[in-house]
Amino acid sequence: MRRAFTSTVLSAIETAIRRSEATHRGEIRFAVEGGLAWSDLRRGLTARQRAAKVFSDLGVWDTAGNTGVLIYVQWVDRRVEILADRGIAACVPQAEWNAVCHGLEQAFKAGRYAEGCTAAVDAVGQLLATHFPAGADNPDELPDRPVLL
Structure with a gap:
Protein backbone atom coordinates (compact mmCIF):
# COMPACT_ATOMS: atom_id res chain seq x y z
CA MET A 1 0.00 0.00 0.00
CA ARG A 2 2.74 2.46 0.90
CA ARG A 3 4.52 1.75 -2.39
CA ALA A 4 1.43 2.85 -4.31
CA PHE A 5 0.49 5.70 -1.96
CA THR A 6 3.81 7.52 -1.72
CA SER A 7 4.11 10.99 -0.23
CA THR A 8 3.93 12.36 -3.79
CA VAL A 9 0.64 10.56 -4.45
CA LEU A 10 -0.78 11.65 -1.09
CA SER A 11 0.20 15.26 -1.83
CA ALA A 12 -1.46 15.06 -5.26
CA ILE A 13 -4.69 13.80 -3.65
CA GLU A 14 -4.54 16.54 -1.00
CA THR A 15 -4.05 19.20 -3.69
CA ALA A 16 -6.97 17.79 -5.70
CA ILE A 17 -9.22 17.88 -2.61
CA ARG A 18 -8.22 21.46 -1.79
CA ARG A 19 -8.79 22.56 -5.41
CA SER A 20 -12.12 20.73 -5.55
CA GLU A 21 -13.43 22.14 -2.27
CA ALA A 22 -12.98 25.68 -3.62
CA THR A 23 -15.82 24.93 -6.07
CA HIS A 24 -18.46 23.56 -3.68
CA ARG A 25 -19.67 23.48 -0.07
CA GLY A 26 -18.88 19.79 0.42
CA GLU A 27 -16.06 18.23 2.43
CA ILE A 28 -14.10 15.34 0.90
CA ARG A 29 -12.05 12.85 2.92
CA PHE A 30 -9.90 10.17 1.29
CA ALA A 31 -8.92 7.08 3.28
CA VAL A 32 -6.86 4.05 2.27
CA GLU A 33 -6.76 0.90 4.35
CA GLY A 34 -4.42 -2.01 3.70
CA GLY A 35 -7.01 -4.63 4.56
CA LEU A 36 -9.42 -5.79 7.21
CA ALA A 37 -8.48 -7.31 10.54
CA TRP A 38 -8.85 -11.08 10.80
CA SER A 39 -11.75 -10.69 13.25
CA ASP A 40 -13.58 -8.46 10.75
CA LEU A 41 -13.02 -10.98 7.97
CA ARG A 42 -14.37 -13.80 10.14
CA ARG A 43 -17.50 -11.77 10.84
CA GLY A 44 -17.95 -11.19 7.11
CA LEU A 45 -17.52 -7.42 7.33
CA THR A 46 -17.86 -5.90 3.86
CA ALA A 47 -15.85 -3.01 2.46
CA ARG A 48 -19.04 -0.91 2.59
CA GLN A 49 -19.57 -1.67 6.27
CA ARG A 50 -15.95 -0.85 7.05
CA ALA A 51 -16.26 2.39 5.06
CA ALA A 52 -19.26 3.35 7.22
CA LYS A 53 -17.14 2.85 10.34
CA VAL A 54 -14.30 4.94 8.89
CA PHE A 55 -16.86 7.59 7.86
CA SER A 56 -17.86 7.83 11.51
CA ASP A 57 -14.34 7.59 12.95
CA LEU A 58 -13.06 10.42 10.73
CA GLY A 59 -16.05 12.64 11.57
CA VAL A 60 -17.11 12.98 7.93
CA TRP A 61 -20.71 13.12 9.18
CA ASP A 62 -19.92 16.13 11.36
CA THR A 63 -20.14 19.04 8.91
CA ALA A 64 -22.51 21.97 9.32
CA GLY A 65 -24.37 21.26 6.08
CA ASN A 66 -24.23 17.46 6.24
CA THR A 67 -22.11 17.61 3.10
CA GLY A 68 -19.25 15.25 3.89
CA VAL A 69 -18.10 12.58 1.43
CA LEU A 70 -15.68 9.74 2.10
CA ILE A 71 -13.71 8.03 -0.66
CA TYR A 72 -12.61 4.77 0.97
CA VAL A 73 -10.10 2.40 -0.61
CA GLN A 74 -9.62 -1.09 0.77
CA TRP A 75 -6.24 -1.74 -0.78
CA VAL A 76 -5.88 -5.54 -0.52
CA ASP A 77 -9.07 -6.16 -2.48
CA ARG A 78 -8.83 -2.92 -4.51
CA ARG A 79 -12.37 -2.15 -3.38
CA VAL A 80 -13.57 1.43 -3.45
CA GLU A 81 -16.59 2.78 -1.61
CA ILE A 82 -17.95 6.30 -1.57
CA LEU A 83 -20.20 7.32 1.29
CA ALA A 84 -22.02 10.63 1.35
CA ASP A 85 -23.65 12.32 4.30
CA ARG A 86 -27.43 12.63 4.26
CA GLY A 87 -27.43 16.17 2.86
CA ILE A 88 -25.69 14.94 -0.27
CA ALA A 89 -27.14 11.44 -0.47
CA ALA A 90 -30.59 12.99 -0.90
CA CYS A 91 -29.40 14.80 -4.06
CA VAL A 92 -26.91 12.46 -5.72
CA PRO A 93 -28.04 8.96 -6.72
CA GLN A 94 -25.89 6.01 -5.66
CA ALA A 95 -25.33 5.12 -9.32
CA GLU A 96 -23.27 8.32 -9.69
CA TRP A 97 -21.00 7.32 -6.80
CA ASN A 98 -20.73 3.77 -8.15
CA ALA A 99 -19.50 5.12 -11.49
CA VAL A 100 -16.72 7.05 -9.73
CA CYS A 101 -15.78 3.92 -7.73
CA HIS A 102 -15.63 1.84 -10.91
CA GLY A 103 -13.37 4.39 -12.60
CA LEU A 104 -10.98 4.37 -9.66
CA THR A 130 -23.59 20.73 -9.26
CA HIS A 131 -25.70 20.33 -6.13
CA PHE A 132 -23.78 22.38 -3.55
CA PRO A 133 -21.93 25.20 -5.34
CA ALA A 134 -19.48 27.30 -3.37
CA GLY A 135 -20.98 30.23 -1.54
CA ALA A 136 -19.67 33.39 0.08
CA ASP A 137 -19.00 31.39 3.25
CA ASN A 138 -17.22 28.21 2.24
CA PRO A 139 -15.62 26.85 5.43
CA ASP A 140 -12.99 24.09 5.35
CA GLU A 141 -14.22 21.86 8.16
CA LEU A 142 -12.24 18.64 7.62
CA PRO A 143 -8.56 17.95 6.85
CA ASP A 144 -7.69 17.63 3.16
CA ARG A 145 -4.76 15.27 3.68
CA PRO A 146 -5.62 11.62 2.84
CA VAL A 147 -5.31 9.18 5.69
CA LEU A 148 -3.63 5.76 5.55
CA LEU A 149 -5.25 3.36 8.01
Missing part, protein backbone atom coordinates in the same frame (compact mmCIF):
# COMPACT_ATOMS: atom_id res chain seq x y z
CA GLU A 105 -10.92 0.57 -9.52
CA GLN A 106 -10.06 0.49 -13.25
CA ALA A 107 -7.23 2.99 -12.72
CA PHE A 108 -5.82 0.78 -9.95
CA LYS A 109 -5.87 -2.24 -12.28
CA ALA A 110 -3.85 -0.22 -14.78
CA GLY A 111 -1.38 0.90 -12.09
CA ARG A 112 -2.44 4.56 -12.43
CA TYR A 113 -2.75 5.33 -8.73
CA ALA A 114 -2.20 9.08 -8.57
CA GLU A 115 -4.16 9.77 -11.75
CA GLY A 116 -7.03 7.54 -10.68
CA CYS A 117 -7.26 9.06 -7.22
CA THR A 118 -7.16 12.65 -8.41
CA ALA A 119 -9.69 11.88 -11.15
CA ALA A 120 -12.01 10.36 -8.52
CA VAL A 121 -11.66 13.45 -6.33
CA ASP A 122 -12.38 15.65 -9.36
CA ALA A 123 -15.46 13.59 -10.27
CA VAL A 124 -16.80 13.79 -6.71
CA GLY A 125 -16.08 17.52 -6.74
CA GLN A 126 -18.06 17.97 -9.95
CA LEU A 127 -21.06 16.20 -8.44
CA LEU A 128 -20.82 18.35 -5.33
CA ALA A 129 -20.42 21.57 -7.32
Whole structure:
Protein backbone atom coordinates (compact mmCIF):
# COMPACT_ATOMS: atom_id res chain seq x y z
CA MET A 1 0.00 0.00 0.00
CA ARG A 2 2.74 2.46 0.90
CA ARG A 3 4.52 1.75 -2.39
CA ALA A 4 1.43 2.85 -4.31
CA PHE A 5 0.49 5.70 -1.96
CA THR A 6 3.81 7.52 -1.72
CA SER A 7 4.11 10.99 -0.23
CA THR A 8 3.93 12.36 -3.79
CA VAL A 9 0.64 10.56 -4.45
CA LEU A 10 -0.78 11.65 -1.09
CA SER A 11 0.20 15.26 -1.83
CA ALA A 12 -1.46 15.06 -5.26
CA ILE A 13 -4.69 13.80 -3.65
CA GLU A 14 -4.54 16.54 -1.00
CA THR A 15 -4.05 19.20 -3.69
CA ALA A 16 -6.97 17.79 -5.70
CA ILE A 17 -9.22 17.88 -2.61
CA ARG A 18 -8.22 21.46 -1.79
CA ARG A 19 -8.79 22.56 -5.41
CA SER A 20 -12.12 20.73 -5.55
CA GLU A 21 -13.43 22.14 -2.27
CA ALA A 22 -12.98 25.68 -3.62
CA THR A 23 -15.82 24.93 -6.07
CA HIS A 24 -18.46 23.56 -3.68
CA ARG A 25 -19.67 23.48 -0.07
CA GLY A 26 -18.88 19.79 0.42
CA GLU A 27 -16.06 18.23 2.43
CA ILE A 28 -14.10 15.34 0.90
CA ARG A 29 -12.05 12.85 2.92
CA PHE A 30 -9.90 10.17 1.29
CA ALA A 31 -8.92 7.08 3.28
CA VAL A 32 -6.86 4.05 2.27
CA GLU A 33 -6.76 0.90 4.35
CA GLY A 34 -4.42 -2.01 3.70
CA GLY A 35 -7.01 -4.63 4.56
CA LEU A 36 -9.42 -5.79 7.21
CA ALA A 37 -8.48 -7.31 10.54
CA TRP A 38 -8.85 -11.08 10.80
CA SER A 39 -11.75 -10.69 13.25
CA ASP A 40 -13.58 -8.46 10.75
CA LEU A 41 -13.02 -10.98 7.97
CA ARG A 42 -14.37 -13.80 10.14
CA ARG A 43 -17.50 -11.77 10.84
CA GLY A 44 -17.95 -11.19 7.11
CA LEU A 45 -17.52 -7.42 7.33
CA THR A 46 -17.86 -5.90 3.86
CA ALA A 47 -15.85 -3.01 2.46
CA ARG A 48 -19.04 -0.91 2.59
CA GLN A 49 -19.57 -1.67 6.27
CA ARG A 50 -15.95 -0.85 7.05
CA ALA A 51 -16.26 2.39 5.06
CA ALA A 52 -19.26 3.35 7.22
CA LYS A 53 -17.14 2.85 10.34
CA VAL A 54 -14.30 4.94 8.89
CA PHE A 55 -16.86 7.59 7.86
CA SER A 56 -17.86 7.83 11.51
CA ASP A 57 -14.34 7.59 12.95
CA LEU A 58 -13.06 10.42 10.73
CA GLY A 59 -16.05 12.64 11.57
CA VAL A 60 -17.11 12.98 7.93
CA TRP A 61 -20.71 13.12 9.18
CA ASP A 62 -19.92 16.13 11.36
CA THR A 63 -20.14 19.04 8.91
CA ALA A 64 -22.51 21.97 9.32
CA GLY A 65 -24.37 21.26 6.08
CA ASN A 66 -24.23 17.46 6.24
CA THR A 67 -22.11 17.61 3.10
CA GLY A 68 -19.25 15.25 3.89
CA VAL A 69 -18.10 12.58 1.43
CA LEU A 70 -15.68 9.74 2.10
CA ILE A 71 -13.71 8.03 -0.66
CA TYR A 72 -12.61 4.77 0.97
CA VAL A 73 -10.10 2.40 -0.61
CA GLN A 74 -9.62 -1.09 0.77
CA TRP A 75 -6.24 -1.74 -0.78
CA VAL A 76 -5.88 -5.54 -0.52
CA ASP A 77 -9.07 -6.16 -2.48
CA ARG A 78 -8.83 -2.92 -4.51
CA ARG A 79 -12.37 -2.15 -3.38
CA VAL A 80 -13.57 1.43 -3.45
CA GLU A 81 -16.59 2.78 -1.61
CA ILE A 82 -17.95 6.30 -1.57
CA LEU A 83 -20.20 7.32 1.29
CA ALA A 84 -22.02 10.63 1.35
CA ASP A 85 -23.65 12.32 4.30
CA ARG A 86 -27.43 12.63 4.26
CA GLY A 87 -27.43 16.17 2.86
CA ILE A 88 -25.69 14.94 -0.27
CA ALA A 89 -27.14 11.44 -0.47
CA ALA A 90 -30.59 12.99 -0.90
CA CYS A 91 -29.40 14.80 -4.06
CA VAL A 92 -26.91 12.46 -5.72
CA PRO A 93 -28.04 8.96 -6.72
CA GLN A 94 -25.89 6.01 -5.66
CA ALA A 95 -25.33 5.12 -9.32
CA GLU A 96 -23.27 8.32 -9.69
CA TRP A 97 -21.00 7.32 -6.80
CA ASN A 98 -20.73 3.77 -8.15
CA ALA A 99 -19.50 5.12 -11.49
CA VAL A 100 -16.72 7.05 -9.73
CA CYS A 101 -15.78 3.92 -7.73
CA HIS A 102 -15.63 1.84 -10.91
CA GLY A 103 -13.37 4.39 -12.60
CA LEU A 104 -10.98 4.37 -9.66
CA GLU A 105 -10.92 0.57 -9.52
CA GLN A 106 -10.06 0.49 -13.25
CA ALA A 107 -7.23 2.99 -12.72
CA PHE A 108 -5.82 0.78 -9.95
CA LYS A 109 -5.87 -2.24 -12.28
CA ALA A 110 -3.85 -0.22 -14.78
CA GLY A 111 -1.38 0.90 -12.09
CA ARG A 112 -2.44 4.56 -12.43
CA TYR A 113 -2.75 5.33 -8.73
CA ALA A 114 -2.20 9.08 -8.57
CA GLU A 115 -4.16 9.77 -11.75
CA GLY A 116 -7.03 7.54 -10.68
CA CYS A 117 -7.26 9.06 -7.22
CA THR A 118 -7.16 12.65 -8.41
CA ALA A 119 -9.69 11.88 -11.15
CA ALA A 120 -12.01 10.36 -8.52
CA VAL A 121 -11.66 13.45 -6.33
CA ASP A 122 -12.38 15.65 -9.36
CA ALA A 123 -15.46 13.59 -10.27
CA VAL A 124 -16.80 13.79 -6.71
CA GLY A 125 -16.08 17.52 -6.74
CA GLN A 126 -18.06 17.97 -9.95
CA LEU A 127 -21.06 16.20 -8.44
CA LEU A 128 -20.82 18.35 -5.33
CA ALA A 129 -20.42 21.57 -7.32
CA THR A 130 -23.59 20.73 -9.26
CA HIS A 131 -25.70 20.33 -6.13
CA PHE A 132 -23.78 22.38 -3.55
CA PRO A 133 -21.93 25.20 -5.34
CA ALA A 134 -19.48 27.30 -3.37
CA GLY A 135 -20.98 30.23 -1.54
CA ALA A 136 -19.67 33.39 0.08
CA ASP A 137 -19.00 31.39 3.25
CA ASN A 138 -17.22 28.21 2.24
CA PRO A 139 -15.62 26.85 5.43
CA ASP A 140 -12.99 24.09 5.35
CA GLU A 141 -14.22 21.86 8.16
CA LEU A 142 -12.24 18.64 7.62
CA PRO A 143 -8.56 17.95 6.85
CA ASP A 144 -7.69 17.63 3.16
CA ARG A 145 -4.76 15.27 3.68
CA PRO A 146 -5.62 11.62 2.84
CA VAL A 147 -5.31 9.18 5.69
CA LEU A 148 -3.63 5.76 5.55
CA LEU A 149 -5.25 3.36 8.01
